[in-house]
Ligand SMILES: Nc1ncnc2c1ncn2[C@@H]1O[C@H](COP(=O)(O)OP(=O)(O)OP(=O)(O)O)[C@@H](O)[C@H]1O
C-alpha cells in the first residue's frame with residue numbers, strides 16, 4: 001500500500017482541509033496519514049474560528065509519522081504561521097519525498113488561513129523543496145508581488161515562482177474571467193502545457209483546491225510522473241465539481257464519490 005501524508009488544517013465542515021484530503025486519498029487507493037496544523041470551526045458558510053497547533057506539537061506529529069511510515073508523497077495545505085512553516089520545512093528537508101505545496105491563504109468566504117507575515121517564510125523555506133506548487137491567481141500574485149490577468153502575465157509570474165526553486169508550478173485559472181477552467185503548468189526545464197475543462201457554473205466549490213492538490217499527491221504516491229499526476233488530478237477534481245452534493249447552505253463541498261461512481265471528466269491537454 002502506498003502511504004501519503006497531508007500536513008494541513010482541519011475543516012469541521014468536512015469539505016476542505018484534512019477532511020477533503022483524506023477523502024481524496026481514500027478514493028484514489030492510497031493510505032492517508034495526517035499532521036494537523038490547526039483546527040478550524042468551519043462550515044460551507046465560513047470560518048468561525050481558528051485554533052492553531054503549537055509548532056512543537058506539529059513536530060511531534062511529523063516525528064510520529066516519519067518514525068514509523070515510509071511516506072512516498074505529501075502535500076501541505078493550511079500552514080497558518082511562519083513558525084509552523086519553518087518547523088515543517090526543517091522536518092522535510094533531506095528526505096526522499098515528493099512534496100506538493102498548496103499555498104492556502106484565504107478561505108472562499110474571505111477569512112485568512114495564513115498570517116500575512118508567513119508568506120515570506122513560505123517563499124524562503126518551503127518553495128525550494130517543493131516538487132509541485134499549486135497557486136490560484138490571487139495566491140500567485142501574493143507570492144510574486146505581480147498583477148496577473150493575461151496569459152503573458154501568468155507565464156512571467158510562473159517564471160518568477162520557478163526561480164524560488166519549485167520543480168513545477170500549476171497556475172490554476174479557476175478565478176479568471178473565462179468560460180473554461182484553464183490551468184497552465186510550467187517546469188524548470190522550460191516546458192509547459194495547459195489543461196482546459198468547461199467551467200461549471202456552481203457555488204459548490206468549497207475545497208476544490210485541497211482536493212486537486214491531494215489528488216496530485218495520491219497519484220505521485222502511486223508512482224505516476226509529475227505530469228501524469230497533475231492531469232489525472234485535474235480529471236478527478238473536474239468530476240467532483242461536475243457532480244455536486246447538495247450539502248450545507250453556502251459554498252457546498254465537491255463530490256469525492258464521483259470518481260468511484262464512474263464519472264468521467266473531459267480535460268483537454270494543450271502542449
Ligand atoms: N467552477 C469550476 N469549474 C471547473 N473547474 C474549476 C472551477 N473552479 C475551479 N476549478 C478547477 O479546480 C481546480 C482547483 O482550483 P481553484 O482555483 O478552485 O483552487 P483554489 O482557489 O485554491 O480552491 P480553494 O478555495 O479550495 O483553496 C483547478 O484545476 C481549477 O481550474
Ligand SMILES: Cc1ncc(CO)c(N)n1
Nearest residue numbers: 009010011016017078107
Ligand atoms: C482547513 C482549510 N484548509 C483549506 C481551505 C481552503 O479551501 C479551507 N477552507 N479550510
